[in-house]
Amino acid sequence: MYSLDERDRRWALARDLMDEEGVEAVVAYGGPADSYLSDAGGPIVLLPRHGDPVCLSDAPLGGAWVTDVRPARHAYGLAEAVRDKGLAQAPIGVLGLDGVPYPIWETVLRQLPQAAFRSVWPGFLRRAMPQSAEEIEVVRRGAALGSAIPGDEVSFVYGFRETYHVAARESPVARRVYEAGLAALRPGARFGEAAQAMTNALENERCDGPMLLGLNPRGAVGADPSRPPVGHDLEIVAGMTFALRVVCGGGALGGTVLVTALGTCPIPPDRRLP
DSSP: OOOHHHHHHHHHHHHHHHHHHTOSEEEEESSTHHHHHHSSSSOEEEEESSSOOEEEOSSOOSOSSOSOEESOOSHHHHHHHHHHTTOTTSEEEEEOOTTSOHHHHHHHHHHOTTOEEEEOHHHHHHHHSSOOHHHHHHHHHHHHHHTTSOSSEEEEEETTEEEEEEEEBOOHHHHHHHHHHHHHOOTTOBHHHHHHHHHHHHTTOOBOSOSEEEETTTTSSEEETTEEEETTTOBOOTTOEEEEEEEETTEEEEEEEEEETTEEEESSOOEEOO
């Protein structure tokens, strides 16, 4: 779906991450990182610092980014790919282990006892969350499609980019908190500051569930007034997308917002109930 220019941009970001982390490759094993590096859903991706990547998949891949695709989406297939790339004794960064069953990863470690695996997820997020112009266009298309789906709250994925939609019910409290979030999500601010601005605007009103979530990748950061925000220190930069979700004071406002150099804007505008 994405261009080869977008592929090269993402792979360059991943290799910049390797330089920062001092690793010779990254493995994307589950989560949003696999599609980010492959333009396909579900493979294990091994991207070395030098040379072509390997995708391990149980089914044919829909994307055209990777030519070395192997029907070996399992621990032994990953170990073989690492050895083929001469990385069996190298430091390797890992992206997205949350959904991997422990016995599978234990087998990987047993097969590669001299490789040094470590998570490089925080650095990946800093690079992947700001969307490129091509990604922003996909987000806009997805938002237009998602906004037409009926329902009070809708999460919609298009081109591996997620958008979030809330059917609007106006109330003074909901509007106040929503506008506080828009104003606080600005380049140079910290995610925790934006979350606190929304909490302050509640003025002791009760809010139902999370108010602010990072999108693309989803769940990277999140804020619920009942607990400390996840990703408090994340610096907000232009190109990031977030889900604003304000359900309080009898109202509901929210949706997908895009941070720009000139401010934060909804995409598309708030939905309205008939």
